[in-house]
Amino acid sequence: MDSVTGENLVKYYKNFKALDSVSFTIQEGECFGFLGANGAGKTTLMNMIYGFISPTSGRIQIFDKELNKKTLPEIKRIIGVVPQDNNLDPDLSVIENLLVYARYFDIKRKEALKRAEELLNFVDLYKWKQTNIRKLSGGMKRKLTFIRGLINDPEILILDEPTTGLDPRSRRQIWDRIEMLKHSGKTIILTTHYMEEAEKLCDKIAIMGKGKILVIDTPQNLSIQFSGNLEKVYLNMTED
């Protein structure tokens, strides 16, 4: 079953075309990665898929529903988002950040607490649960933003550079979690600048350049052209 489909998506910021007729289909249970240079349009696209910004033209389909004002509330319930910039509430503690977020999904406090504690344990943040956000390191904030995106047990997870700024062990924790989610049939959409991450996690990769999708294929098929080196493919494809 198709999970997320984009059709001829265009986004203008004033006169600047940030997305230029982007089309793709992501299957349910697939991990789909968007790669591309800084400014290629990845975050613009991620923000569009969860309805945070609307396309200038084109359409997005999530399972059997077209994304629009009317369907957005319903669609938001099944999507988890980890934005590129951690937008945690600096006035709240670690645990309250998770519990307040869970309220947007009408998750009962007891259930929310159970999920939050399991997730905090998973990323080794449990002992920080009463700590104020301002006292966390950059990587800790990143891990907290990641688990916050899982609090509603989403069917579709949008991860905009999930592991940027993480130490190698933390990165592996996040990778393990993404693989667990994949195995339980969730759809994962991610952006990354790490070729190793893309190769390890993604079933399919789209390489973007200047608002366009240049190619969509499996990491294996892509890297075959360059003796198994995905980075070489990326550098070649994104050359000016």
Ligand SMILES: Nc1ncnc2c1ncn2[C@@H]1O[C@H](COP(=O)(O)OP(=O)(O)OP(=O)(O)O)[C@@H](O)[C@H]1O
């Ligand atoms: N709100 C905005 N107003 C005007 N221009 C914007 C806005 N958001 C993004 N842009 C522009 O759109 C283009 C795509 O930006 P976007 O953030 O989607 O890139 P990206 O692929 O996520 O880059 P990075 O890898 O650095 O995160 C860039 O040229 C950026 O300057």
Ligand SMILES: [Mg+2]
């Ligand atoms: Mg970005």
